Amino acid sequence: MTTWTESRPVRSAGVLVLLVGAVAVAALIGVVGVSGTAERYQSLAQPGWAPPSWVFGPVWTVLYGMIAVSGWLVWRQVGWGRELVPFAVQLVLNAAWTPLFFGAGAMGIALIEIVVLWFAIGWTVLTFWRVRRAAAVLLLPYWAWTTFATALNAAVWWLNR
DSSP states (O other), X not given: OOOTTTTOHHHHHHHHHHHHHHHHHHHHHHHTSSTTHHHHHHHSOOOTTOOOGGGHHHHHHHHHHHHHHHHHHHHHHHSSSGGXXXXXXXXXXXXXXXXXXXXXXXXXXXXXXXXXXXXXXXXXXXXXXXXXXXXXXXXXXXXXXXXXXXXXXXXXXXXXX
């Protein structure tokens, strides 16, 4: 199937860079916007199955790359259509979690927020599945990791209340 962007490779590459940038901004809000997250994480009471803080950086780097490529694949199929609305919603929710959990110390509110994020990722997966299945599949590890992160958020909140 020919996509409407195939005849515009420079524009397509530019949109990929734009989406990588948008995802990077979401990531940097947590990394730069809230300092000392690794130290704060280590200071919290945690369940025995909690990963060490160094695991999060590599995992999120891979996931953010997959998120950006997923959005780009859908854009290549439909352009700037309504299909990208759930993508934008989940990205904003993703960016909000770290400031809530670590910046504000609002672990209970962050738990509610990450549950909303989980549903937003599901909405994105279902929307992308209808447009380009590869894009939806690229989001499945992100959805799985967010499932794990939701359980971890709940456990940490419970242990530190």
